[in-house]
Amino acid sequence: MPAIPAPTARATPLLVGGLRLATNLVLAPLAGYTDLAFRLCCRLQGGVGLAVTEVISAAALNRRVDRVHRFLLTSAEDRPLSVQIDGGQIAELVEAARRIEDAGHAVVDINMGCPVDKLTKKGGGSAWTTTPCQAAAAVAAIRAAVSIPVTAKIRLGWDDESITAPELARALAEAGVAAITVHGRTRAQGFSGRVRLDGIRSVVEAAPGVPVIGNGDVRSPEDAVRMLEVTGCAGVAIGRAALSDPWIFRDTWHVLRFGTRPPAPSFAERLAWVRRHFRQLCELMGPRGAVVRFRKAGCYYAGALGLDKEYRRRVSAAADVRAVETILDDVERGLHWRGEGRPEPAPIRVPQGPVDRW
Ligand SMILES: Cc1cc2nc3c(=O)[nH]c(=O)nc-3n(C[C@H](O)[C@H](O)[C@H](O)COP(=O)(O)O)c2cc1C
Structure with missing residues (x-):
């Protein structure tokens, strides 16, 4: 039997606050996709250390708007679960975080990266990247109100002239954030161009005591290895690629531990x-x-x-x-089949054109 190489440092399970995950791989939030049904099916394949809900408006959650309750549906097999909230007002985030803790969820994640105008014009999403001190004040206030880990998901900054992620990460670290997920693009970039690994690295360097989860364009276990090696991040969040390849977490975790992919699913x-x-x-x-x-x-x-x-x-x-x-x-029965092989990346629809009009 071939010797199995010792687990590498890259295969270290993440510690998010007091919560030890089974792996260092996260199913990133995708509004319209990462509902309970999808999360359960992904988790069943293995490798998912943490899954995040679709973004939920803190204000709607606090007002008990019916529509948002669907986003909070979970089950015993859907653990640990991080609930992501969005809002531009600290008080509304604090109240929503309390509700999330009371409902028994494991982690509360603050959306500080969404580029969509509807969120940023109210001070939420990536608007927080422009005000690192206030962002840190929000995390500190939420931390004081709940005992579950408080995490944040950020982008590199508003645009190329305003790369604030390192300053933001430092401020969030001081405020006691339990982990930071960073999508290596600016708000102005939307989903265009390539993810910037050097930008993610600068966040890792700015917040040495906080687990940083690198995110963006990871489409294969090899991409995840590259993300970990080039940026020094502690974990990887995968979004779009999971939609056409839900085995990506299992395969990546296997590669991180043993250096090889497991047999592809039939x-x-x-x-x-x-x-x-x-x-x-x-x-x-x-x-x-x-x-x-x-x-x-x-x-x-x-x-x-x-x-x-x-x-x-x-x-x-x-x-x-x-x-x-x-x-x-x-x-x-064999209809529609193009042939065997690794899954091909399917085109995932993302908003196009100037980000201000999304
Ligand atoms: C359709 C879609 C919905 C998304 N919804 C959210 C969301 O609710 N919250 C969030 O923080 N990011 C959201 N994102 C961003 C993703 O979590 C992730 O940061 C981005 O897609 C880059 O990672 P990927 O290349 O692995 O997909 C969304 C992205 C897409 C394409």
Whole structure:
């Protein structure tokens, strides 16, 4: 039997405040995707140390708006869970964090990176990168109000003229933040260009006592290794790539520990995963909501399953549960299959054009 190399320092599970995770890999928040159904299906494959909810407006949470309760749905298998909140007012964040702790969630994450205008014009999201002192005051106030770990997700800064992430990270560290996730782009960049590993490294260097989780453009275990090695970050958060390759956490954790990928999931295993996700969606959202969400999610699985454009066309037009099941039965019979191989990255739709108009 070949000798298994000793675990490397890169495979060190993350410690977030007092919470020891099973790995150093995080399912990044993706509004519209990382709901309970998707999180459960990802966790089942292994490798996910922590998953984060879709962003939830602190104000809506405090007002008990019905719509946001769906975002808080969780289960015993969905642990540990970090709940991400957004808001521009410290008091509303504090109140929402208290509610999150009272509901028994493990971590509260403050969104200090979202570039969307709707959030930034109220002082939330990446607007916090322009006011590091206030951002630190927010974290300090939340920390004083709850005993669960308080984390923050940031970007490199507002734009190239305002790269504030190192200063922000230092201030958040002083305020007692338990971990910082940094997406290596500025707010002005949106999702364009390449993620800047040197920018993430500067955050790691600015906050030596705080676990920094690098994020952006990780599409394979090798990308994750590169992120860890080049930036010195303690963990990696993966978002879009998980949509078409939910095995990426399992594979990355295996690579980090043993230096090799485990055997790729078979076509049957991948299809079973897709069926399971659809079933979970039906349970979570009811048949109508599940079909609507699957029209989008099902397209990303074309990458995981190696399926053709006709499959995507049919999925995006599926009218009801029966139609989705018929498509998946056809896939099982070999229809739409383009051939074996590693999953291809599927095109994930992200907002385009000037960020001010998102
Ligand atoms: C559709 C979509 C929704 C997102 N929703 C959130 C969110 O709710 N909260 C957040 O902090 N970041 C959000 N992000 C940003 C991601 O968490 C992540 O930082 C970004 O996609 C870069 O990582 P990736 O290349 O691994 O996807 C979203 C990104 C996308 C594409």
